[in-house]
Amino acid sequence: MRASGPMTEPALTGSADHVCWVHDDADSFTAAAAGFLAAGLTRGERLLYVGEDDGIARLRREPGPLGPLDDLVAAGRLTLLARTDAYTRDDRFVPEDQLAFYRAATRQAVEDGCTGLRVVAELTALAADPRTRDELARWEHLADDFMAGGSGMSALCAYRRDALDADALTAVATAHPRLHVPDEVLPDDVAPFSVFVDDGRVVVTGCVDAFGADRLHRVLTASPLDAAELATLDLSGLQFADAAGCRAIASWAQDRLRRGQEVALSGASPLFARVWRLLGYDVLVPVVPQRGSA
Amino acid sequence: MNAPAGFVHETVTYSGDESFLDGVRGFVREGLERDEVVVVVEPRPRLELLRDALGSDAPAVRLLDMTEVGANPGRIIGVWAAALDRAVREGRVLRGVGEPAHRARTPAELAECELHEVLLDEAFGGGPAWRLLCPYDAEGLPPAVCARAQRTHPYRSGPEGPEPTGGGLLTAADLMAAVLPPPADVVLRGEFREADLPAVRRTVATWARSCDLPPERVEALALAASELATNSVRHGGGGGTLAMWSEPGAAVVEFSDTGRLTDPLVGRRLPDPTQVGGRGVYLVHQLCDLVAVRSTPDGTTVRITTWR
Numbered sequence: 169m170r171a172s173g174p175m176t177e178p179a180l181t182g183s184a185d186h187v188c189w190v191h192d193d194a195d196s197f198t199a200a201a202a203g204f205l206a207a208g209l210t211r212g213e214r215l216l217y218v219g220e221d222d223g224i225a226r227l228r229r230e231p232g233p234l235g236p237l238d239d240l241v242a243a244g245r246l247t248l249l250a251r252t253d254a255y256t257r258d259d260r261f262v263p264e265d266q267l268a269f270y271r272a273a274t275r276q277a278v279e280d281g282c283t284g285l286r287v288v289a290e291l292t293a294l295a296a297d298p299r300t301r302d303e304l305a306r307w308e309h310l311a312d313d314f315m316a317g318g319s320g321m322s323a324l325c326a327y328r329r330d331a332l333d334a335d336a337l338t339a340v341a342t343a344h345p346r347l348h349v350p351d352e353v354l355p356d357d358v359a360p361f362s363v364f365v366d367d368g369r370v371v372v373t374g375c376v377d378a379f380g381a382d383r384l385h386r387v388l389t390a391s392p393l394d395a396a397e398l399a400t401l402d403l404s405g406l407q408f409a410d411a412a413g414c415r416a417i418a419s420w421a422q423d424r425l426r427r428g429q430e431v432a433l434s435g436a437s438p439l440f441a442r443v444w445r446l447l448g449y450d451v452l453v454p455v456v457p458q459r460g461s462a
Numbered sequence: 463m464n465a466p467a468g469f470v471h472e473t474v475t476y477s478g479d480e481s482f483l484d485g486v487r488g489f490v491r492e493g494l495e496r497d498e499v500v501v502v503v504e505p506r507p508r509l510e511l512l513r514d515a516l517g518s519d520a521p522a523v524r525l526l527d528m529t530e531v532g533a534n535p536g537r538i539i540g541v542w543a544a545a546l547d548r549a550v551r552e553g554r555v556l557r558g559v560g561e562p563a564h565r566a567r568t569p570a571e572l573a574e575c576e577l578h579e580v581l582l583d584e585a586f587g588g589g590p591a592w593r594l595l596c597p598y599d600a601e602g603l604p605p606a607v608c609a610r611a612q613r614t615h616p617y618r619s620g621p622e623g624p625e626p627t628g629g630g631l632l633t634a635a636d637l638m639a640a641v642l643p644p645p646a647d648v649v650l651r652g653e654f655r656e657a658d659l660p661a662v663r664r665t666v667a668t669w670a671r672s673c674d675l676p677p678e679r680v681e682a683l684a685l686a687a688s689e690l691a692t693n694s695v696r697h698g699g700g701g702g703t704l705a706m707w708s709e710p711g712a713a714v715v716e717f718s719d720t721g722r723l724t725d726p727l728v729g730r731r732l733p734d735p736t737q738v739g740g741r742g743v744y745l746v747h748q749l750c751d752l753v754a755v756r757s758t759p760d761g762t763t764v765r766i767t768t769w770r
Contacts, residue, residue: 356660377659378692378742408663410688411741439681446748447741448732 170316170366172345172373172405174355178204178324179233181346183211183284186315187324188344190337190358194226197326200348201288202232204324205246208286209234213320214277215246218254219290244280251293261300263307267314274321284320292328295336306390308343309363313392316365329353342387345371363387366402369434373405376413385416389423397429404435404458411447414440418449425452434458468591471582472617472624475608477600482508483515485619486559489595493557494522499549502559503528503541505566508597512559528561535562535571535578536747536755539585539730546592556592563611565602570643570767572607574754577637579614584634585727595619634726639758642765645707645714654691655701662691662704666715669706673713675768682749683768687715689742690764694719698762709767716765723757 170184178200181187187204191197201223205215217227227248228237240246254269255261274285294300308325315321325344327337341347341359345366349355361374361384370393376384393399401417403409409417421431433455436444441457444450474485486502490512493500501524502512509527513520524545532538542558549556563575582594598611613632617624650669654662666687670680687704694702698719705716729743743764747753752767 357657360660375660375663377688378696379656379659408685408688410685410692411745412692415741437681438678439685442682443685443745443749446732446745448735 170345170364172362172364172366172371173347175346175348178348179207181207181322181324183208183213183286183320183322184315184318185322185346186312186344186364187346187348188341188359189324189326189348190329190341190350190353191326191348192329192350194223194328195230196350197290197328198223198226198230199232201227201290201324201326202230202234204288205286206233208284208322209240209245212283213286213322214244214273214280214282214284215240216249216273216285216287217246218249218251218287219326220251220293223290224248224250245282251290254289255291255294261294261303261307263303263310266307267310270311270314270321271319274319278320284322287321287323288326289323290326291340292326292331295327295332295340301336301339305339305343305387308340309387309390310392312343312345313365316367329358339383342383345373361406363391365391365393368393369400369402371402371405373407375408376406376416377408377410378412381410381412381416384413385420388417388420394424398432399424399429400432400434402435403433403437403440406435406437406440409440409443411443414443414447414449418444418447418452421449421453468589469583469586470591470593470617470624471579471586471596471615472593472619473596473598473611473615473627474619475598475600475611479511482511482597482599485597486512486595487515489557489593489619490516490523490559491519493593494519496555496557498555498557499545499552500524500557500559501526501542501545503532503538504559504561504597505529505564508561508564528564529566532560532562534747534750534752535574536730536753538562538578539581539727540732540744540747542582542594543585543731546586546590549592550590556590558592558594559597560594561597561599563596563598563603563607565599570754571752572603573640574752576607576610576614576632577634579611580632580634580637581727581730583616585730593624638723638726638756640756642716642754642756642763645705646709647707649705649707651703651705653701653703654694656695658701659688659691659695663688665704666706669715670713670768673708673768673770675713675770679768683713683715683766686746686749686766687717689746690717690766693717693742693764694721697721711770713768713770714765715768716763718761718763720761722759723755723762726755726757 277285294304345364438457476482503526663684667684698721702719733740750766754765
């Protein structure tokens with residue numbers, strides 16, 4: 169099972185982790201990036217840092233546990249890439265192109281004898297730009313699917329809080345199984361729920377209420393697994409869903425069933441199962457409550 | 463108010479078992495003779511009494527326990543709506559017996575039964591024709607409750623069948639405007655807006671646990687609270703007030719806001735699958751023991767009582 173939930177220590181991350189690192193200042197982010205990359209270095213992974221020029225300069229100045237960056241670059245262990253070079257083609261941001269890029273880079277890393285590819289990506293500018301924001305959120309889900317599938321890629325995606333409006337930040341944060349927020353912020357305020365891929369299932373964790381239900385529906389519909397013949401929605405980490413949250417799931421399920429695709433719900437709490445039945449959605453998809461641990 | 467065409471909602475007052483059977487048995491048998499779908503929703507002792515009295519006819523009657531399906535009076539219209547849908551689909555006429563205001567009800571429940579009775583006519587008036595007979599227990603209920611039944615039912619049973627109860631019928635607007643009894647204990651009170659929704663859920667859950675409610679009831683109450691707080695944010699002026707207090711044998715949570723509920727039937731029937739809203743209050747009625755909704759041009763209050 170993939171690691172999920174709030175986190176603080178970037179070094180304590182595994183080879184399929186996908187972290188959303190929300191930060192308020194460049195220095196704290198640089199330290200986190202260095203720690204995250206250093207953990208990959210220890211495991212024999214190739215490292216890739218994608219960011220703005222000033223971020224790259226800052227990491228060069230304060231590489232922390234990574235040591236001098238030029239040595240790593242010379243040894244082929246680290247690539248430093250300007251965000252505009254890595255993420256846009258002809259000034260366009262195309263998630264499928266991104267996937268091809270990271271797929272090739274991860275394959276190359278493994279062919280070159282590394283155990284995988286560890287990426288730090290500072291993507292605030294893409295999240296802030298109304299022209300790229302929706303595609304960025306879609307890309308985060310595609311990337312998550314790629315990381316969940318045992319590709320060997322792991323990533324820390326950094327977003328600067330004060331440069332983004334709340335909706336833009338929530339949209340990208342929702343696509344990450346792991347979330348870091350600054351000290352004075354509650355993780356639930358940034359992303360009340362997360363949707364990610366684990367073991368071939370779509371996992372929803374956290375709380376989905378009426379104010380997040382439409383977003384859940386959008387995210388489920390855009391999920392890379394939505395094309396599959398059978399989509400299993402894992403609800404074992406869903407702490408709360410209200411009537412609107414259930415309706416979002418039911419509406420997604422209904423669309424799939426209309427297209428001849430199947431849906432299964434697993435890990436539902438006894439209360440979710442009860443509400444699902446009360447609202448009449450069990451005629452669409454039956455739900456069996458997991459044995460309550462509470 | 464005139465009796466709605468098609469739906470005949472009548473009351474009969476009884477004193478003791480024989481009088482109950484006299485009032486109900488013939489009504490049920492007449493329905494069976496006409497091949498109508500007969501559904502009886504009574505508290506258990508009366509259910510057993512009627513079953514025995516009907517003898518070999520009993521299996522043809524659908525007998526439901528009012529203390530289960532109608533424990534919260536706000537759920538009963540949904541029961542009748544489902545029965546009516548089913549009968550209509552079968553091409554048959556529905557005939558019902560329902561005793562929402564039975565002797566085991568608390569005063570707070572009896573007030574909701576009264577509103578329920580009035581809302582029945584709002585719900586089914588103008589729809590398919592069917593008859594619903596509501597027995598009132600003169601020995602077990604306060605006299606005022608039986609007297610008021612004459613004002614919540616357009617008809618009462620007479621020797622020749624249903625006869626009008628006469629004027630003075632209460633309306634949903636009358637009863638929705640009634641003030642709920644003030645809390646008898648110390649009240650915990652707080653204001654909320656959209657951003658406070660998670661805090662509302664946590665606060666209600668913490669308080670419910672402190673009232674020694676079991677975990678599944680705590681969770682259900684937190685969900686109900688979230689639905690009502692959401693409604694206040696969406697339809698009640700962007701937020702509202704949460705109040706919580708204890709009563710002997712009960713934990714009470716109340717939401718107030720400045721919005722006005724325009725449809726008094728909201729949440730009493732399962733919304734159509736294509737309908738966007740209306741599921742929140744429906745869930746609240748299904749999950750909670752007692753739900754009192756009051757609304758005037760000045761605002762709306764929803765009080766949820768959980769029996770301990």
